[in-house]
Amino acid sequence: MAPDARIYLCGRVTVERNGRALTEAAIGGRQGRLLFTYLGTRRTQPVSRPQLIGAIWESRTPPSVETAINAIVSKLRAALRTLGVPRPHGVASDVGTYQLVVPSAWIDIEEARTAIDRAEGALRGNALSNAWAAANVAAAIARQPFLPDEERLWVQQQRAQLLRVWRRALLVLSAVSLRNGEHELGIQHAADVLAAEPFDE
Numbered sequence: 001m002a003p004d005a006r007i008y009l010c011g012r013v014t015v016e017r018n019g020r021a022l023t024e025a026a027i028g029g030r031q032g033r034l035l036f037t038y039l040g041t042r043r044t045q046p047v048s049r050p051q052l053i054g055a056i057w058e059s060r061t062p063p064s065v066e067t068a069i070n071a072i073v074s075k076l077r078a079a080l081r082t083l084g085v086p087r088p089h090g091v092a093s094d095v096g097t098y099q100l101v102v103p104s105a106w107i108d109i110e111e112a113r114t115a116i117d118r119a120e121g122a123l124r125g126n127a128l129s130n131a132w133a134a135a136n137v138a139a140a141i142a143r144q145p146f147l148p149d150e151e152r153l154w155v156q157q158q159r160a161q162l163l164r165v166w167r168r169a170l171l172v173l174s175a176v177s178l179r180n181g182e183h184e185l186g187i188q189h190a191a192d193v194l195a196a197e198p199f200d201e
Contacts, residue, residue, distance in 0.1 A: 004104035005083070009040050010112075010144035010162070015102075017083040026082070028075040031056050035072050037147060039091065039100035040107060041158055046097035055154055073098065109158075112141035112165050119172045128176050135172035142166035167193050 005017040013033050015022040024033050038055040039047060047055075053065055062068055073091055080090040085102055092101045119134035142165040147155050170189045177186035 003106035007107045043100040046099045112138045132176045135169040139169035
């Protein structure tokens with residue numbers, strides 16, 4: 001079944017649904033983008049209000065932070081409504097927590113994690129074409145920049161997770177290449193991994 005919506009958190013933050021796209025500007029600028037990506041990377045769990053405030057402002061919270069967070073959440077909800085995301089879906093709230101709820105949504109970061117697990121499983125089963133295809137999906141997503149103009153701790157942690165996915169994907173691609181007799185390509189993929197993390201063994 002095709003996903004009801006496609007959410008891209010790597011590269012340019014975008015939501016696509018019903019042939020329409022919601023870009024960073026419509027999401028609510030920098031703060032809206034931080035809110036959306038934070039919830040998007042944690043959509044399986046509710047996020048507390050203090051966590052969300054910390055994700056957006058860290059320790060530099062504005063004096064009217066309650067008003068500000070309400071306005072950002074409201075703008076994001078309204079933006080998702082323009083794509084036809086029905087209530088109560090979108091940004092759901094309950095007892096001081098928030099959660100991104102978009103039914104049947106495909107999210108790139110989740111797909112990258114799932115794809116690399118599939119790739120490694122296929123490699124163990126010697127299903128080389130499946131391993132190659134899934135590893136390429138994981139690598140293509142994970143190599144995209146994640147909020148490149150932000151240096152918050154949670155952003156850096158997410159980048160580190162994506163880097164690990166990318167490295168795992170290249171290792172699968174290297175192994176598949178070597179098993180297929182494409183030694184130069186296999187060596188190149190392995191070299192790319194070492195260049196990204198030279199102390200890895």
